[in-house]
Amino acid sequence: MAVTVRTRYAGSPTGYLHIGGAWNCFFVWLFARHHAGVMVIRIEDTDRARSTQEYEQTILEDLRWLGLDWEEGPDVGGPFGPYRQTERFDLYGRYARELIERGGAYPCYCTPGELETERRRAQQRRLPYRYSGRCRELLPAERAASEAEGRRPAIRVRIRDVGRSIVVEDLVRGQVEFSPEHLDDYIIVRSDGSPLYNFANVVDDHLMEISHSIRGAEHLSNTPKQLVMYEALGWTPPLFAHLPVILGTDRKKLSKRLGDTALRDYRRQGYLPEALRNFFALMGWYPEEDREMYTLEELIAKFRIEEIGRSPAVFDLSKLNWMNGVYMRQMMERDSYRVVDLAVSILQQHGLLPEEVTEAHRTYVARVVEALGDRIKVGEDVLTYGDFFFRDVAFDPAAVERYLRDPQVPALLTALAERIESGDGLSRQAAEEAVRRLAEERGMHSRELIHPVRVALSGKTAGPGLFELMEVLGRERVVGRLRAAAASTVV
RNA sequence: GCCCCCAUCGUCUAGCCAGGCCUAGGACGUCGGCCUUUCAAGCCGGUAACGCGGGUUCGAAUCCCGCUGGGGGCACCA
Numbered sequence: 001m002a003v004t005v006r007t008r009y010a011g012s013p014t015g016y017l018h019i020g021g022a023w024n025c026f027f028v029w030l031f032a033r034h035h036a037g038v039m040v041i042r043i044e045d046t047d048r049a050r051s052t053q054e055y056e057q058t059i060l061e062d063l064r065w066l067g068l069d070w071e072e073g074p075d076v077g078g079p080f081g082p083y084r085q086t087e088r089f090d091l092y093g094r095y096a097r098e099l100i101e102r103g104g105a106y107p108c109y110c111t112p113g114e115l116e117t118e119r120r121r122a123q124q125r126r127l128p129y130r131y132s133g134r135c136r137e138l139l140p141a142e143r144a145a146s147e148a149e150g151r152r153p154a155i156r157v158r159i160r161d162v163g164r165s166i167v168v169e170d171l172v173r174g175q176v177e178f179s180p181e182h183l184d185d186y187i188i189v190r191s192d193g194s195p196l197y198n199f200a201n202v203v204d205d206h207l208m209e210i211s212h213s214i215r216g217a218e219h220l221s222n223t224p225k226q227l228v229m230y231e232a233l234g235w236t237p238p239l240f241a242h243l244p245v246i247l248g249t250d251r252k253k254l255s256k257r258l259g260d261t262a263l264r265d266y267r268r269q270g271y272l273p274e275a276l277r278n279f280f281a282l283m284g285w286y287p288e289e290d291r292e293m294y295t296l297e298e299l300i301a302k303f304r305i306e307e308i309g310r311s312p313a314v315f316d317l318s319k320l321n322w323m324n325g326v327y328m329r330q331m332m333e334r335d336s337y338r339v340v341d342l343a344v345s346i347l348q349q350h351g352l353l354p355e356e357v358t359e360a361h362r363t364y365v366a367r368v369v370e371a372l373g374d375r376i377k378v379g380e381d382v383l384t385y386g387d388f389f390f391r392d393v394a395f396d397p398a399a400v401e402r403y404l405r406d407p408q409v410p411a412l413l414t415a416l417a418e419r420i421e422s423g424d425g426l427s428r429q430a431a432e433e434a435v436r437r438l439a440e441e442r443g444m445h446s447r448e449l450i451h452p453v454r455v456a457l458s459g460k461t462a463g464p465g466l467f468e469l470m471e472v473l474g475r476e477r478v479v480g481r482l483r484a485a486a487a488s489t490v491v
Numbered sequence: 492g493c494c495c496c497c498a499u500c501g502u503c504u505a506g507c508c509a510g511g512c513c514u515a516g517g518a519c520g521u522c523g524g525c526c527u528u529u530c531a532a533g534c535c536g537g538u539a540a541c542g543c544g545g546g547u548u549c550g551a552a553u554c555c556c557g558c559u560g561g562g563g564g565c566a567c568c569a
Contacts, residue, residue: 012569047568112567119566128493128565154567173496182494182565190567197569221495221564244497245563253563282503282518289505290517309504311497312562319503319519329532375531385530435528450528462530 005037007212009063009070010201012044013055016262017062019315020216020246020254023280027243028214029068030281030303040208041073043084046200056084062263067273067296072208080208085200092195095203095233096155096188104232105188107153108135109146130184133160155189157199159228166224171212171241172308178224186225198222202229205238213238214305217245217312218253241305244284245312254315270346270379272331275324283313293326325377332374340366343382350383352390364389367472371464385463389472393459393481402461403452410486412442412449413456417482420475431470431478456485 009025011017017025032039041060045051060075072078082088099105110118115131122129135156138146146153162180170176188199195203205213220242230237248254254261266276278294281287287294287302294302332339343365347353353361368389369376375385387394403409419434420426439449454466457473470478 010569014569044569050568108567110567115567123492126492176495178495184565187567192567194567196567201569216563217496218563219569222569224495242496247562249502251561279503284503286504286517288517292503292518309497313504314502316502316519322519325532373532377531381531445528447528454529460530464530466528 003211005032005035005211006040006209007032007037007214008040008042008205008208008210010042010044010215011056011059012047013052013059014047014050015055016264017059018254018261019263019266020261021059022062022066022263022276023246023283024214024216024243025063025068026066026277026280027285027303027305027308029070030300031212031214031241031305033300034303037211038072039068039070040078040080040210041070041075041083042204042208043074044197044200046085046195046197048086048194051086058264062267065267065273066263067277085195085204088200088204089194091207092189092200092203093193096195096199099157099188099229099232100155102232102234103158104229105155105157106136106138107143108156108185108187109138109143109151109153110134111151131156133185136160136185152191154187154191156185157188157225157229157232159183159185159225162228166227168220168223168227168240170220170223171239171305173220173242173310176220176223178221183224183228188229198225199229202226202233202235206230206233206235210238212241212305214241214243217242241308244309246283247312247314249314249317251314268349270342270381271320271324272327275320275327278327279320279323282319283315284309292323321377325374328376328378329374332369332376336366336369339369339376342379343369343376346379346382347390352383352387364472371468371472373464375464385460388458388460393457393485395455395459396461399455399459399461403455404485406452409452412438413452413482413486416449416453417479417486420482421479423475426471426475426478428467428471432467435466453482457481 007028009028011021011025029039031037041063043056043059045056056074060073063070070076072080072083074081074083077083096105100107110132118132119129135153136158143153159180160183162183165180166178166183168176168178186198187196189195204210223240223242227237246254248261263276267273274296277296277299278292281294281299282292285303285308287299328339340362344353344357344362347365348355348357353365357365368386369382372382372386376382416434416438419438420431423430423434435449435453436446439446442449450466451461454463454469455461457466457469457478463469464472473481
């Protein structure tokens with residue numbers, strides 16, 4: 001039974017794609033690729049108040065950046081389109097009517113205000129809220145009366161009549177049983193005619209012939225409601241797989257509100273897509289017992305949805321940082337131009353390089369990157385360790401306090417400046433020679449000179465080797481900065 | 492409150508389904524050391540977990556029950 005795997009990621013454009021969504025989509029994608037199936041992207045924008053075109057764009061962009069691709073979607077089209085739910089409203093209307101005809105749903109004329117009152121009353125009595133069921137068995141005359149009042153009905157699915165428990169067969173969780181008495185008749189179409197998630201999702205998954213519905217565990221409790229609809233419509237539901245929820249350090253579900261959970265922010269800070277993917281693979285799943293690093297091909301080959309864990313996972317930033325560093329070092333060796341590209345874009349973001357970079361700019365950045373070496377774990381480290389290559393020194397007060405306060409420092413810096421100035425050029429060998437010789441002549445340990453010089457030139461106590469740093473900075477700037485530091489510390 | 496899910500080091504997890512191979516393995520972090528002009532990187536070493544209580548069994552991290560804890564869901568959000 002060679003069933004074609006068709007799976008989908010359903011994103012709602014109500015904000016930037018966040019880490020949890022990206023992770024979810026990555027697993028959906030791995031599954032599709034492992035089974036040589038079809039990956040579909042569907043935009044679930046039925047919440048018109050919060051959805052925007054811009055967000056849809058950014059979600060697609062971010063997924064592409066992550067390295068994912070899809071055969072069908074709003075931007076690439078496909079045989080089951082459209083792939084944007086707002087463009088499928090007629091479909092939902094049609095199946096809502098069919099559902100009513102089959103007795104699986106009914107119009108409900110209660111207004112949001114009335115329902116709110118019911119809800120509050122239940123709350124006061126400390127009872128779990130359930131819909132009163134007022135519109136469940138309306139006579140045609142009563143409907144007409146409501147219509148005459150100008151009421152537009154919402155549509156509710158009939159769930160309370162299901163006399164037996166509903167079992168969800170979940171690929172990662174096994175069988176999960178829900179008793180119908182805890183389920184409620186649920187609104188699937190708003191009074192303005194727009195569908196709600198649970199309904200649109202069912203209609204689309206069926207029409208798009210989705211074979212596997214892979215989504216976050218927050219949807220597990222929705223599943224019985226959806227199963228009721230599949231059955232009422234006479235449809236075969238897809239296979240379900242509910243992925244564990246990704247938690248923040250506060251042990252709460254990562255959400256768009258929390259900030260800094262947007263994939264885009266990681267991109268901006270200079271994280272690498274390959275590192276993110278590898279890191280994602282280690283959340284909720286572990287391809288092998290004693291290994292962390294995998295190529296994409298390996299992940300695709302090894303991916304087995306049954307092996308996914310069931311417990312929520314905390315997003316561990318420090319592990320991501322480590323892994324990004326590993327990939328960064330690798331890239332430095334194999335494709336250093338990519339690190340340069342990354343550095344350039346980070347510098348541009350911060351206004352330290354113009355929009356149009358010249359070959360000379362790139363060459364300079366390449367030298368900086370080389371000097372910084374594996375201190376760059378994330379793109380932004382170019383700034384944290386090497387901003388002074390691109391702008392005036394911003395002195396770290398603690399560094400100044402520690403290394404520039406000695407009264408003999410200004411004279412030393414001046415003396416060094418003089419020697420360097422009189423030499424020609426400033427290779428790292430020349431720099432080293434000048435520094436070491438001066439130290440020797442003054443009868444001091446070289447590090448006693450090296451530290452103050454580093455602070456004078458970079459403003460920091462940490463960074464690339466001093467002599468490389470001096471070479472990249474060049475004679476003129478080195479001399480200027482040494483003098484400037486000497487002058488300001490005299491005070 | 493009700494429903495559902497989950498439970499191994501601080502974190503990601505292996506082991507659990509097919510109980511002994513587990514004095515519980517790996518990784519991140521953290522701590523110490525080496526290297527070193529600083530910081531990284533690298534190398535070496537240490538730290539740290541089967542939530543609790545009952546069963547079942549010769550034997551339980553592994554199976555069963557309860558408790559506790561954590562998470563998710565209960566919208567005319569997705």
